[in-house]
Amino acid sequence: MSSVFNVFGDPTPGPRHFYGFHTCGFPWKGTVDSQQEVSSADAYRMSMKLSREGIIAGPSSGEALHGLLDYIAEAKSNGKLQGLADAATGEISCVFTCxxxxxxxxxxxxxxxxxxxxxxxxNECYSPFRYSFLVIKTDTMSGGS
Known part of the structure; x- marks a missing residue:
């Protein structure tokens, strides 16, 4: 399991930076095998990507996903990706919070x-000339009729 932190001095709303995490009281050191730091810009950018794909989520969710993807890339580059796979299916299950x-x-x-x-x-469906056939002529000089 990886733990994701924001970069110290570059906060994302919600998550803690690593240096403040020890104050939470949770015995996290025994459950975490990796730590990922994510900048606030990367967190906000990933949040926008999530929203564009239909998962409307805030910057802390973007931080969680960015950290997860960094963790997977790190495991792959260290030759440890297969160790995360289910023995029966070969699939790797991943979870991040929104x-x-x-x-x-x-x-x-x-x-x-x-x-x-x-x-x-x-608006890809809008054409500025879509209604150009609709021309209304009025005779203002004749006084009506």
Whole structure:
């Protein structure tokens, strides 16, 4: 099991940084075999990716997923990925938490991320000439009729 922390001095709402984690009272050292640190920008960016894929989740969820993916990449590069697989199926089960929604942290997305992280919002079905056939002529000079 891996534990995910935010980078010290670069907080993400919710999770603790490693240096403050020892104050939680949970005996985590015996249950954790890896520690991953994730920057707040990476956490917010991953939260946006989750939301774009249909899982509406806040930055702490983005941090959890980013840390999980880092853990998997680390296990793969160290030749330990197969050790995580189920012996019968060969599958690797992974879990990350989605604790809250992104709405209360919207300002943080704009503070932590670059302009390039935000895709333009476009309506692909809209055509500016869609209603060009609808031309209404009125005769304002004749006084009606």
């Amino acid at each position: 604790s809250d929604l992104p709405y209360q942290y919207l300002d943080g997305y704009f503070q932590k991320l670059a302009k390039d992280d935000f895709s333009p919002i476009e």
